[in-house]
Amino acid sequence: AQTVTQSQPEMSVQEAETVTLSCTYDTSESNYYLFWYKQPPSRQMILVIRQEAYKQQNATENRFSVNFQKAAKSFSLKISDSQLGDTAMYFCAFMKLSGTYKYIFGTGTRLKVLA
Amino acid sequence: DAGVIQSPRHEVTEMGQEVTLRCKPISGHNSLFWYRQTMMRGLELLIYFNNNVPIDDSGMPEDRFSAKMPNASFSTLKIQPSEPRDSAVYFCASSFQGQPQHFGDGTRLSIL
Numbered sequence: 001a002q003t004v005t006q007s008q009p010e011m012s013v014q015e016a017e018t019v020t021l022s023c024t025y026d027t028s029e030s031n032y033y034l035f036w037y038k039q040p041p042s043r044q045m046i047l048v049i050r051q052e053a054y055k056q057q058n059a060t061e062n063r064f065s066v067n068f069q070k071a072a073k074s075f076s077l078k079i080s081d082s083q084l085g086d087t088a089m090y091f092c093a094f095m096k097l098s099g100t101y102k103y104i105f106g107t108g109t110r111l112k113v114l115a
Numbered sequence: 116d117a118g119v120i121q122s123p124r125h126e127v128t129e130m131g132q133e134v135t136l137r138c139k140p141i142s143g144h145n146s147l148f149w150y151r152q153t154m155m156r157g158l159e160l161l162i163y164f165n166n167n168v169p170i171d172d173s174g175m176p177e178d179r180f181s182a183k184m185p186n187a188s189f190s191t192l193k194i195q196p197s198e199p200r201d202s203a204v205y206f207c208a209s210s211f212q213g214q215p216q217h218f219g220d221g222t223r224l225s226i227l
Contacts, residue, residue, distance in 0.1 A: 033215075037218075042220075043221050043223075045206065045208070045218035045221075046218075047215050047216075047217075050215055091158065095213065097213055100163060101165075101213045102148065102160055102163050102171065103148075103160070105157065105158045107157050108157065108158075
């Protein structure tokens with residue numbers, strides 16, 4: 001069975017600084033996707049970024065980038081130039097590409113951006 | 116392009132009452148997921164449909180919970196009878212062929 005671990009329940013960062021959220025996972029699958037979702041206080045679940053396991057290149061979306069280490073089963077999210085609007089819960093999710101398409105979510109990291 | 120639409124956004128009811136949550140997935144998506152989110156247990160997958168057929172309902176907590184998807188554009192999650200411990204935010208999400216899931220805004224359910 002797959003598991004996803006987010007070991008940082010809470011983090012804070014000063015506005016304009018850079019912060020890295022960690023995520024590790026355990027799987028015997030070789031084909032899978034990894035995602036980061038953001039849940040602001042409005043409670044929407046917003047897709048931030050995704051990474052296909054077969055791609056060696058790390059995904060980037062504007063100020064958000066990942067450090068994907070497949071052998072280490074690590075998938076961290078880096079937020080550059082943090083903004084107050086980045087304050088949210090961040091969830092890491094795993095999805096295998098065989099069988100069902102259900103996600104395995106981590107427990108989340110609550111990020112607070114300080115002015 | 117409309118996203119996943121859930122209704123109601125908030126529901127407050129007394130224990131013992133029947134509760135029905137509704138979801139309209141994104142047009143063209145063939146997978147639909149119901150989740151429950153609480154502080155204690157985080158995000159839990161309750162049930163997953165593919166092409167309107169329930170594939171995995173192992174997360175449904177007990178017989179009081181039931182879900183249906185009569186067609187590709189509508190799903191319901193029903194709780195009967197409701198209990199205070201069912202209080203949570205319930206999310207519906209949809210996707211196509213393993214692409215990222217798109218979530219609705221959720222229904223905040225409070226059982227008094």
